[in-house]
Amino acid sequence: MVLLPVTAQDFLIRELSPQERLYYSLINKESYEIVSSFSRRAFRVEKVLWPYFDHNEIDEFRMIQYHTGTLISGSTALQFFDLTVYESSDLDLYVDTKHCSFLGEFLLRIGYQFQPFKHQKLGFHKALAETISGDRNERRIMRWMNGEFEERFEDYEGNGIATVFNFVRDGRTIQVVVAETCAMDVIFAFHSTCVMNIISHSHAYSLYPRATFIDRIASRNIKFRGLRTRHEAAREKYRQRGWELIDIPSASVALRRCPEFSDARCVGDSACWVIRLPSQTTYGPDPIRINSWSNSSHPWDNMLLLEHETKTDERLDFGYCISQFTDWQAITKIFDLLDELEGKNGDTSENDYIDKGWASWISFLINKAVKTTRDPAAEKIRVQLANIYENELPSFQERPDAEKLCFPVTSTASALLRHLVRIQNMFEGDLTYAFTFRVSEQTKHVWTNVKVTPPPVALENEEYSTCFRIIRILKAFRVGLMIDHLRVVTRYVAHEDPNFY
Incomplete structure (x- = not known):
């Protein structure tokens, strides 16, 4: 078999859908090697980070992702999976309030300038301190009374978001979305499913890959039923980019072999598209897989409803979204046993958290709990x-x-x-x-x-x-x-x- 040059192979493979690439890779050993080689070159996180960081900064940023639980999401993660580029898009980072300072200090140190909204303090640390110390509803009322209302910023608030910080360097903008409890709580409140893709320090996850990249449909999230102009404009933007906006998929979609709209899901399960990101640094297990949620629908509007509860614990470094199918009490009992086990072995330290050290075990138990019976x-x-x-x-x-x-x-x-x-x-x-x-x-x-x-x-x-x-x-x-x-x-x-x- 005569093989085409690598550039020609990449051009042809890129035009295939993810499902078609999979089918092609199963033909024979040569086709498998062609698709694998293409994937290693195409799905590199550096491609979406190079406009914002240099090579050394990327390595440091990914390490900060590991320590702070920072997630890349929004249009940047969508571009990564869809192998496309949206001009004039920003880099959206999602981090909880507890770890925001560490991320912001990194951006300032490498030359990014904090660009506050009209109502925010001029310095990043002062603006963050105000966010941590004050009540969000009280701050909104004060801004209205002082005539400091900003429609663009107000559209960000709610649905788990504490505040948003903008950082600018060389015409590029990084938006740091600060979550009140955990980053996934914000992502589960996105306007539609096509943007529910995330990139952690070690993996990229698409939560609804078949709907997003094969069927090219996006289910509206009921949390934005009372739509503001920005959310409707965002949906229209993705409609123009080729996605069909629907309320909720038909019943047959939930009966596929690995249904992504089933009532029990967790990050990294069999319905997700998961890409491991190569790195020269050895990271620990990915705690993001502890998050789970339930797909449901509103009884009157037939719109998609992502149900979960946010959970925190002093022994955990991050907050998590947990579905009704996950027994959180059983997990906390496991935490107690692990605490006791580590104490006996003398392995505990002031900076160790159970969710980091035991993420692979906990995520395995959650995945098993939400997995549909296969008998x-x-x-x-x-x-x-x-x-x-x-x-x-x-x-x-x-x-x-x-x-x-x-x-x-x-x-x-x-x-x-x-x-x-x-x-x-x-x-x-x-x-x-x-x-x-x-x-x-x-x-x-x-x-x-x-x-x-x-x-x-x-x-x-x-x-x-x-x-x-x-x-x-x-x-x-x-x-x-x-x-x-x-x-x-x-x-x-x-x-x-x-x-x-």
Whole structure:
């Protein structure tokens, strides 16, 4: 086989989508080497950092990323994954309040000038001290009273952001977005999913890679439902760059083999696109993988809702976002055991934090907790649901009133799959499933109706109550569930809504 010059190979491989590159690399050994060689040259973090730092500064900056948990995100991280360049874009850095001083001092030391907003103190340290000491709502009220309102800055505040600092050098701007608790809390509040990509000190993570780089869609984040001009303009900017803005993907998207819109996710899981960044420095494990979240939807607007709680602990160097599927109490118990173990071994020091030293172990436990069950029974249910939503549901799109219908979304499919697996585990033997769809003429929602026929066995009171709770839970997702041998329960629920079955 005659190989093309490297420059010609790169030109051709660059035009392929990430999925097409993967398929091409699987053809044979030569194609694998071609794609691997291209990836090593193309996905270099230096390419997005060179406009802002020289070679030595990049090495120091990445070390500061490790010590402070600073993340690169926004358009810069998107350019890294998409192998493109957006002119006149800034470098957006996200760091929590606790570590902001260290990052700001580094930027000042290498020649960047602090450029305050109108209401901020002239010096960086004074502006940071004001942010740390004051109440954010009180500061906003005072700015309004003093006539210091700045629309451009006000659009940044809220959604986990404490303040924003601008640093300028040679016409280049670095924006340091300071998080109140943790950087991921801010990123989970971005206007849409296409910009939810992050670069840490050691890895680059795309949280919604298939939607962003293959389907070229971006799901709107409900946290910006009451849109300000800046957020709407940001969405329009990415629409012009080629992304289709949607509210929330269809149900079939949540039933893919590695669904990125499933109800349980964590940074670095199998649905993420993860790129390891080569470095001459050996870093520790990446604590960013401890963060997790849940994909859901608003019950009325059908917009994407990223659910999580922010957690902090004096033994942790950083704050974290934790989903409902992560048992934080169990993790803190692990912290207690690790504290005790380190104390016995004499390994503790004043500057050691558990989340840094044990990040790989904790992230493994979180990944395991949110991972969808892969047993054959669960996989069989997933395949059956996927076929139903992909093949039978589209017939409703041919109705004259199809534009007015509200079709099942990813949260519906995720909840249905999770609870059908629970029911499967309650019974011994095979269960049969019958699926139908029905439109509620009052609300125009398309309901998913499921009839489960288990083996004829008697249920314990606790199992009986569990089935009843599942029926009630799924009703909130517009799923009508009927389980044979529980006819009294299902008749009672069906009486509340004639479209339940």
